[in-house]
Amino acid sequence: PYLVPVVILIVGPATWVEKFPEARGTRQSPVDIVTSRASSGGSAPPLVWRYSVNHPRSVVNPGYCWRVDENGYDSELRGGPLGSDVYKLQQWHCHWGSVNGEGSEHTVDGRAFSGELHLVHWNTSKYNSFTEAAGQPDGLAVLGVLLMVGSKHDELDKVVRLLPYIQHKGDKVTFSEPLNPANLLPKRIAYWTYPGSLTTPPCTESVTWILFKEPVQVSAEQVRLNLCYYVNGKNV
Numbered sequence: 001p002y003l004v005p006v007v008i009l010i011v012g013p014a015t016w017v018e019k020f021p022e023a024r025g026t027r028q029s030p031v032d033i034v035t036s037r038a039s040s041g042g043s044a045p046p047l048v049w050r051y052s053v054n055h056p057r058s059v060v061n062p063g064y065c066w067r068v069d070e071n072g073y074d075s076e077l078r079g080g081p082l083g084s085d086v087y088k089l090q091q092w093h094c095h096w097g098s099v100n101g102e103g104s105e106h107t108v109d110g111r112a113f114s115g116e117l118h119l120v121h122w123n124t125s126k127y128n129s130f131t132e133a134a135g136q137p138d139g140l141a142v143l144g145v146l147l148m149v150g151s152k153h154d155e156l157d158k159v160v161r162l163l164p165y166i167q168h169k170g171d172k173v174t175f176s177e178p179l180n181p182a183n184l185l186p187k188r189i190a191y192w193t194y195p196g197s198l199t200t201p202p203c204t205e206s207v208t209w210i211l212f213k214e215p216v217q218v219s220a221e222q223v224r225l226n227l228c229y230y231v232n233g234k235n236v
Ligand SMILES: CC[C@H](C)CCC(=O)Nc1ccc(S(N)(=O)=O)cc1
Pocket: 118, 120, 130, 131, 134, 142, 197, 198, 199, 200, 201, 202, 204, 207
């Protein structure tokens, strides 16, 4: 019998280590949260945040999800695991991933959720820019919100309804409708926290992850709209 040439094509995270050495690091995200192994928060101070509401925002399709840029408008995240530093919201984005609706990045006791919202903040007490902070171990703090199918999310809909206008990578649409990012967070603010990394290249180990325990509900239609416009980074 003739030899069948076997070509093993490695794509995705397995290849990231070649170009991004950070991806081989010791604090890589996402992770599976094993709830039985999580220690109780002890005497950590409360996590507090404040976001500006009435400023224009732009939604952009970076090719792998959608991202809302805060355009430098004022905001603050402090307390919890963040010591005495004050962090500022840079951008927020969503991961929806594969078609079967298991698109979250973090899993909880092995369970994936339909999606995951990330609010990316940087340490303005210690660094002068987001890019500088993104290279430092205490440079970034990301609030993670697990999304599950349930009732429609009105605040998130202010972005989801714009997705048909940014179907291609690089597309961008600006909206001035008031929006409070705090309304994207769950009612109960219990969270898990761990030192981790950016979940996509360059996978820099500069993120203090703060993942809320309570999922937030979005409608099946909102998930469908998100899945329609990018599945695994491809516009469909
Ligand atoms: C040079 C600075 C920075 C790499 C520029 C690009 C960037 O912001 N990337 C990024 C941000 C957040 C996440 S996640 N998904 O929240 O962990 C993943 C990647």
